[in-house]
Amino acid sequence: MRLRPQRGRASRETVPEPITIRVALMFSSAQQYTHFLITFPSIMILSRLLTPAQIGVYSVAVAFINLVHMLRDFGTTEYLVQVEPLDQAAKRSAFTVTLIIAWVLAVLLFLASPYIADLFREQGLTTVVRILSINYLLLPIGSTTGALLAREMQFGIRYKINITAAIVQNGVTILLAWCGWGYYSPAWGAVCGMVATVAGCLYWGRRYRVRGVGLENWRHVAQFGWKNTVGTMMSQAGEAAPDFVIGRMLGFVDVGMFSRGYGLVRMFNENISGAIGAVSYSAFSRQHRDGGEAGTLFLRSLTYITGVGWPFLGFASLMSFPIIRIFFGDQWDAAAPILRFLAISSAMALLVLQYQNFLTAVGRVGLATLWMTAWQMLTITALICGAYFSLVAVAAALVPATALAVAGVVTGLVTCTDITARDYVLALGPSFVVAVCALAPVLLLRVCWTPVPGDLWAPLICAGAVLTVGAMFGAWLADHPLWHEARRLRKRRGVLGADTGDP
Numbered sequence: 001m002r003l004r005p006q007r008g009r010a011s012r013e014t015v016p017e018p019i020t021i022r023v024a025l026m027f028s029s030a031q032q033y034t035h036f037l038i039t040f041p042s043i044m045i046l047s048r049l050l051t052p053a054q055i056g057v058y059s060v061a062v063a064f065i066n067l068v069h070m071l072r073d074f075g076t077t078e079y080l081v082q083v084e085p086l087d088q089a090a091k092r093s094a095f096t097v098t099l100i101i102a103w104v105l106a107v108l109l110f111l112a113s114p115y116i117a118d119l120f121r122e123q124g125l126t127t128v129v130r131i132l133s134i135n136y137l138l139l140p141i142g143s144t145t146g147a148l149l150a151r152e153m154q155f156g157i158r159y160k161i162n163i164t165a166a167i168v169q170n171g172v173t174i175l176l177a178w179c180g181w182g183y184y185s186p187a188w189g190a191v192c193g194m195v196a197t198v199a200g201c202l203y204w205g206r207r208y209r210v211r212g213v214g215l216e217n218w219r220h221v222a223q224f225g226w227k228n229t230v231g232t233m234m235s236q237a238g239e240a241a242p243d244f245v246i247g248r249m250l251g252f253v254d255v256g257m258f259s260r261g262y263g264l265v266r267m268f269n270e271n272i273s274g275a276i277g278a279v280s281y282s283a284f285s286r287q288h289r290d291g292g293e294a295g296t297l298f299l300r301s302l303t304y305i306t307g308v309g310w311p312f313l314g315f316a317s318l319m320s321f322p323i324i325r326i327f328f329g330d331q332w333d334a335a336a337p338i339l340r341f342l343a344i345s346s347a348m349a350l351l352v353l354q355y356q357n358f359l360t361a362v363g364r365v366g367l368a369t370l371w372m373t374a375w376q377m378l379t380i381t382a383l384i385c386g387a388y389f390s391l392v393a394v395a396a397a398l399v400p401a402t403a404l405a406v407a408g409v410v411t412g413l414v415t416c417t418d419i420t421a422r423d424y425v426l427a428l429g430p431s432f433v434v435a436v437c438a439l440a441p442v443l444l445l446r447v448c449w450t451p452v453p454g455d456l457w458a459p460l461i462c463a464g465a466v467l468t469v470g471a472m473f474g475a476w477l478a479d480h481p482l483w484h485e486a487r488r489l490r491k492r493r494g495v496l497g498a499d500t501g502d503p
Contacts, residue, residue, distance in 0.1 A: 094210075
């Protein structure tokens with residue numbers, strides 16, 4: 001990577017130049033896939049070391065923490081990525097606002113933990129919430145440094161920081177669970193992971209560390225922050241709502257079942273969608289600052305993610321029973337229908353993936369907040385209605401709620417931005433062909449060879465092979481951009497092999 005010298009006092013140091021979007025995606029994808037290789041085996045192990053009730057208690061605690069978590073930086077992460085110009089006063093103001101809010105939240109969570117436990121009638125929540133509140137004392141360093149790295153698209157540095165933190169977090173969690181710490185083990189694992197994140201920011205990201213405190217630009221930060229925070233809080237409210245509603249109305253065992261059924265979908269969102277999400281906001285912001293068309297980039301991101309996501313989530317829905325039984329054990333069989341409905345819901349949500357980042361990056365943060373609020377109100381209403389019947393009804397109710405929300409957002413994007421309905425069809429058409437070619441033979445195989453408890457591996461492996469071949473054929477048939485990316489990768493490998501003398 002080329003380095004450019006800075007003038008003046010900083011000339012003794014060199015700062016890496018911003019990388020291209022393709023290279024940023026490569027680093028981000030590598031991070032997410034590496035993270036997946038670390039977390040998925042960890043989840044399999046924890047599913048056998050912890051009971052559904054223990055996982056349910058921790059899930060409720062994390063859901064509550066994540067809801068409050070959106071207040072911790074008051075939108076300063078997004079502010080630092082998109083603000084123009086970015087000077088030292090803006091950096092100090094964002095860091096100081098984050099520091100004040102995060103430390104206040106740490107104290108409030110510590111004091112409120114007994115009341116949270118009383119609300120859910122589980123006293124173990126008191127200690128779990130207090131352990132997790134320690135993270136708020138460390139967050140300001142990690143969040144501001146991470147935001148500046150994202151702005152400059154230095155995803156190679158972020159890769160090292162985040163993977164180190166994942167190894168530490170999962171290693172500590174498994175060790176403590178093995179020693180019988182129950183639902184305290186993932187809580188302490190999260191704290192150790194945050195310590196590793198801060199250490200990585202101080203070491204690998206030291207050039208991007210904010211030095212000093214100040215509130216010179218606090219009004220500008222607050223004006224942006226409150227709109228962004230409301231939208232992000234509503235997004236997290238929707239994510240946390242299943243744990244809250246199920247925990248209060250159905251019980252912690254059902255929370256654990258829902259959490260495990262959502263596990264594969266969550267891993268997709270974090271490790272595959274997350275690879276694009278980690279880059280998208282930075283890329284949208286840079287495109288907008290440079291006078292480019294961020295809408296074109298937004299549609300291109302949808303083409304890529306649906307090309308991967310629709311076959312993957314469709315496969316998870318069709319083969320939910322063997323996936324749950326093989327990877328997590330027979331105590332989690334009730335999670336199979338949950339996975340089936342949640343995969344369908346998530347596949348529909350991919351139609352508008354990153355719309356909040358897109359609108360925020362182009363200065364329409366208020367509109368993004370309004371749409372997110374409406375979406376999550378639909379989600380919460382559906383969850384409450386479903387909880388009156390059963391756990392499966394909760395998951396099933398999310399399908400029509402998501403469909404209605406997606407239709408509203410697509411209509412809004414076509415109405416309020418330069419994106420047209422024709423643009424949407426052209427962007428999603430190739431992925432639709434890929435999904436049909438990949439999932440039609442899987443569905444046929446599923447009907448002809450139904451997986452049963454004594455015969456799980458063979459139909460799952462065959463279905464996976466059929467899915468792969470069908471997806472590749474569909475990508476070639478539709479001339480999908482992913483097909484061109486695969487060809488480009490093969491050519492590069494061929495050139496590399498020729499240069500090195502490899503056969």
